[in-house]
Amino acid sequence: MSDPILHSQRQPPMPDIMMLLSCLGYCLDNTTPRRLTKIVEALLSMTGRVTMLGISRWSEPGGSYRTVQRFFNTAVSWGKVQWLIIAHHLLDEQDVLLLAGDEVVVTKSGKKTHGLDRFFSSLYGKAVPGICFLSLSLISVKRRCSYPVMMEQIVKEKGQGCPKAVKAPCPGKRGRPKGSRNRNRRKVRLSPYLRFVQGVIQQMLALLRANLNIVYMVFDGAFGHNDALQMVRRTGLHLVSKLRHDAALYFPYEGLYRGRGRRRKYGHKLDYRHIPNQYLKTCSVAENIQTAVYQMRLWHKLFADPLNIVVIVKTNRHTGARAHVVLFSSDLELAYDKLIDYYRLRFQIEFNFRDAKQFWGLEDFMVINSTPVYNSANLAMLMVNLSQVLIRALQKQCPAFSVNDLKAYYRGRKYVTETFKLLPNLPEPIFIEQVISKVTDLGRINHNLSAA
Numbered sequence: 001m002s003d004p005i006l007h008s009q010r011q012p013p014m015p016d017i018m019m020l021l022s023c024l025g026y027c028l029d030n031t032t033p034r035r036l037t038k039i040v041e042a043l044l045s046m047t048g049r050v051t052m053l054g055i056s057r058w059s060e061p062g063g064s065y066r067t068v069q070r071f072f073n074t075a076v077s078w079g080k081v082q083w084l085i086i087a088h089h090l091l092d093e094q095d096v097l098l099l100a101g102d103e104v105v106v107t108k109s110g111k112k113t114h115g116l117d118r119f120f121s122s123l124y125g126k127a128v129p130g131i132c133f134l135s136l137s138l139i140s141v142k143r144r145c146s147y148p149v150m151m152e153q154i155v156k157e158k159g160q161g162c163p164k165a166v167k168a169p170c171p172g173k174r175g176r177p178k179g180s181r182n183r184n185r186r187k188v189r190l191s192p193y194l195r196f197v198q199g200v201i202q203q204m205l206a207l208l209r210a211n212l213n214i215v216y217m218v219f220d221g222a223f224g225h226n227d228a229l230q231m232v233r234r235t236g237l238h239l240v241s242k243l244r245h246d247a248a249l250y251f252p253y254e255g256l257y258r259g260r261g262r263r264r265k266y267g268h269k270l271d272y273r274h275i276p277n278q279y280l281k282t283c284s285v286a287e288n289i290q291t292a293v294y295q296m297r298l299w300h301k302l303f304a305d306p307l308n309i310v311v312i313v314k315t316n317r318h319t320g321a322r323a324h325v326v327l328f329s330s331d332l333e334l335a336y337d338k339l340i341d342y343y344r345l346r347f348q349i350e351f352n353f354r355d356a357k358q359f360w361g362l363e364d365f366m367v368i369n370s371t372p373v374y375n376s377a378n379l380a381m382l383m384v385n386l387s388q389v390l391i392r393a394l395q396k397q398c399p400a401f402s403v404n405d406l407k408a409y410y411r412g413r414k415y416v417t418e419t420f421k422l423l424p425n426l427p428e429p430i431f432i433e434q435v436i437s438k439v440t441d442l443g444r445i446n447h448n449l450s451a452a
Contacts, residue, residue, distance in 0.1 A: 050380075100137050133377055219346070254267060266301070289314055
């Protein structure tokens with residue numbers, strides 16, 4: 001039950017946590033939502049590292065360490081939990097949604113954490129000991145933000161490390177071996193990692209397709225190859241990703257057929273320094289940097305089908321220095337501006353990882369078994385979605401309201417609530433409202449929150 005002290009104040013309006021989580025009754029038992037409510041309230045107000053012991057210290061009566069421990073050892077269908085929160089509180093029927101994926105590495109020490117291995121971290125620029133998760137999110141094109149849905153741990157099989165390079169024996173003759181046949185690039189044999197990613201995508205689509213029509217899957221440059229494209233196409237989605245800056249691309253051959261042999265497929269190779277002006281879509285200059293955008297349909301000899309290519313060329317008009325980025329999509333009809341916009345929105349998933357590590361304990365948990373590790377990571381991503389719901393409620397009065405302000409707000413409310421519980425008689429509601437309004441301003445960055 002909610003506290004009568006909190007009901008006595010009238011501003012600012014804040015959704016009740018138990019009401020926000022009431023939609024989870026469809027996929028959770030009767031006990032788990034109550035435990036989750038206590039944990040969420042503690043996470044919103046606590047300071048320090050987010051561990052089971054820390055959560056129990058900030059929980060109200062009913063949130064003991066044993067209760068928190070039971071929750072982290074309970075099997076939870078987090079994909080359904082995240083989807084229900086998004087569908088009930090964040091989804092806009094008029095919005096365009098993309099499916100985006102990326103990996104996040106959580107550094108860990110010791111030797112007993114489930115899935116512990118060495119993974120490459122872009123933050124450190126090298127492989128570090130830790131655990132790795134694949135995160136799939138829904139990206140809102142209208143609101144320009146990401147909603148995490150699925151978070152699955154990547155566990156390397158034993159002996160899956162990078163094999164040492166072995167020098168191939170020198171063949172007796174040059175050329176292709178006798179009797180070899182051309183490979184069908186559409187019927188590729190997926191690696192164990194791509195099969196894992198494909199399985200996670202299919203689970204997510206099974207969860208969403210009854211309610212949403214997802215068309216595009218956005219990944220970073222790690223999926224800029226034919227095997228990844230064919231894997232995504234098998235799920236019924238179009239891939240939006242990036243190629244290497246030096247990718248060998250060819251125009252379709254437009255010459256005449258000579259009457260014998262196989263028809264030519266590849267024409268002239270694309271020269272990134274001299275792209276024909278007929279493919280120029282837009283050109284702009286800002287602060288002496290010229291940005292030109294080209295779009296064309298090109299072939300890559302390692303891909304099975306032609307690609308929708310967008311090349312963004314930036315030129316310094318003073319020094320003449322040039323740089324370019326090559327984006328692509330399997331949808332040949334996708335316009336250049338949408339392709340660029342969709343790929344840019346992929347970075348919103350990085351903000352989810354930042355908030356999960358900085359505020360919600362993705363980098364802090366100290367559990368080592370499979371189920372608690374899985375629950376800890378997904379709980380952090382659930383808090384990313386719940387914080388967006390709560391922040392939206394307060395951004396109507398304070399547009400710059402942030403996660404730091406949210407935690408300071410709930411911490412101040414908790415201090416006031418626990419203090420008034422010590423009084424023999426409660427003060428007048430107006431006085432309680434004034435105290436809560438004053439204390440919740442402590443530690444906040446943005447203070448222009450007006451009365452409701």
